[in-house]
Amino acid sequence: MAIRRGRGVAAINYPTGMNLGGDPTQALVHSTPTGNFMVTLSSVDLGQGMKQIMAQICAEMIGVPTDRVIIDTADTDTGPHCMGTFASRGTHRAGNAVIQAAKEARQVMLEVAAEELEVNASDLETDGQGNIQVKGAPQKSISIFDVALSAHFKRGRSISGRGMFLIPRSYPEKETGAMKPSTCYAHACTVAEVEVDDETGEVTVLTVKNVFEIGRALNPKMVEQQLVGGSWMGISHALYETTEPYYPNRDHGGTDFNQYLMPGPGDLAETEIIVLERPSADGPFGAKGPGEMCANPQIPAVANAVFDAVGVRIDTLPITPERILRALKAQAAG
Amino acid sequence: MAKVPVQFTLNGSEKAEFIESGTTLLHALRDKIGDTSPKGGCHQGTCGACSVIIDGELRLSCLTLAETCSGADIKTTAGLAEGGVLHPLQRAFLDAFATQCGFCTPGMIMAAKVLLDRTPNPSREDVVEALSGNICRCTGYEPIVQAVLTAARANSQNAA
Ligand code: FES
Numbered sequence A: 001m002a003i004r005r006g007r008g009v010a011a012i013n014y015p016t017g018m019n020l021g022g023d024p025t026q027a028l029v030h031s032t033p034t035g036n037f038m039v040t041l042s043s044v045d046l047g048q049g050m051k052q053i054m055a056q057i058c059a060e061m062i063g064v065p066t067d068r069v070i071i072d073t074a075d076t077d078t079g080p081h082c083m084g085t086f087a088s089r090g091t092h093r094a095g096n097a098v099i100q101a102a103k104e105a106r107q108v109m110l111e112v113a114a115e116e117l118e119v120n121a122s123d124l125e126t127d128g129q130g131n132i133q134v135k136g137a138p139q140k141s142i143s144i145f146d147v148a149l150s151a152h153f154k155r156g157r158s159i160s161g162r163g164m165f166l167i168p169r170s171y172p173e174k175e176t177g178a179m180k181p182s183t184c185y186a187h188a189c190t191v192a193e194v195e196v197d198d199e200t201g202e203v204t205v206l207t208v209k210n211v212f213e214i215g216r217a218l219n220p221k222m223v224e225q226q227l228v229g230g231s232w233m234g235i236s237h238a239l240y241e242t243t244e245p246y247y248p249n250r251d252h253g254g255t256d257f258n259q260y261l262m263p264g265p266g267d268l269a270e271t272e273i274i275v276l277e278r279p280s281a282d283g284p285f286g287a288k289g290p291g292e293m294c295a296n297p298q299i300p301a302v303a304n305a306v307f308d309a310v311g312v313r314i315d316t317l318p319i320t321p322e323r324i325l326r327a328l329k330a331q332a333a334g
Numbered sequence B: 001m002a003k004v005p006v007q008f009t010l011n012g013s014e015k016a017e018f019i020e021s022g023t024t025l026l027h028a029l030r031d032k033i034g035d036t037s038p039k040g041g042c043h044q045g046t047c048g049a050c051s052v053i054i055d056g057e058l059r060l061s062c063l064t065l066a067e068t069c070s071g072a073d074i075k076t077t078a079g080l081a082e083g084g085v086l087h088p089l090q091r092a093f094l095d096a097f098a099t100q101c102g103f104c105t106p107g108m109i110m111a112a113k114v115l116l117d118r119t120p121n122p123s124r125e126d127v128v129e130a131l132s133g134n135i136c137r138c139t140g141y142e143p144i145v146q147a148v149l150t151a152a153r154a155n156s157q158n159a160a
């Protein structure tokens, strides 16, 4: 009886969004009279930071600082249609919709500015700080605040835009079954090191080293935050969490936090995160969906590490001490 | 059920309410007084999201009857910022990206505050121990541990 060490590797690719009956998200953008910009969505920010990312995208497109953008989300009664925040689709689908809506709003904004400055709209550019200026002659400029006032009170125009992003449904080919379930994929690879006590079946994850390829990181700190939390959650899924420990039998399923196990701050593996950025062809500014995939590769990596340590393949999650001991017993019985 | 009067200090101001006997402090704070900073995650003492500080001790407000708090000095995360300036713990949580959905955050900050009030220069083990009654779904804990250690360093620099 001994503590045995093992190391496991796993790599995954993970689709951004799903191939539903067509996968749409819509967005509306309009300016307030003071030149702030309102983005209306029904997509939900559930802590992953969608509001921040959509504000960045809109700000970048319109040419204003991020704090001039207000995001209104999550009212599916009144907001433009969104399929929802799931399948790591939020940034990709809603981001593309916001880009399109902001482009249209920006065009109206430039037209109003052109009238005020008595130039051609195509000769105008934004400085990113909330001003519109003539290309090559930045002294000839007008603030977006003044443009919005003019649009609202003088020119009777609505600085607004509509955005629509749709991934059409992909049907399988009759002959081969081939289809296109997604238009872009994120990737990850994890190396996990574990210790397995072959007497108690207990697994301790010592280190997890993760590389994530996530397209363009639109907000690198928030991406890192997501990946750190996700890596921990992957280990939690590998070793601890389940509502049905004897699935499909529902017996002994945890019904509260006393019974539903999750690792706490004392159970943290040494974690390393490396981000690779390979911009996607159809994502907003090259983004993909890093959300859910970041909790995936740890699971097969831990299963492989357990195999490396004690020579048994556990193919049912979570990899509990009970499952390991039963497998060791079966192995010993030959 | 008969209503009973309770009177306590919440974040420095006097509060008086008539509550139904058996009301939890969590319910009284959120639904009677309107301080929604303590969160109800489990209502059974297993998640820590409802943590508050009562007379200097970390307490689970979901397991504390409001009527037992008469005369107590209660502190919640809502009372930490002073004059619009965030408490060093709040600042550190923001800077360390130690909050995602934010549901655990007020409880984490209360637990951390009691730790730092008693142990201004905690070790990593001290921090882990202090947070061990609080569940977080999102962050993986490491950013929270780092935030508490950073706040402790900021405090001791200010004190020096
Ligand atoms: S709500 Fe009090 S511990 Fe969970």
Ligand code: FES
Binding pocket: A047, B098, B099, B100, B101, B102, B103, B104, B105, B135, B136, B137, B138, B139
């Ligand atoms: S930040 Fe979501 S539970 Fe901790």
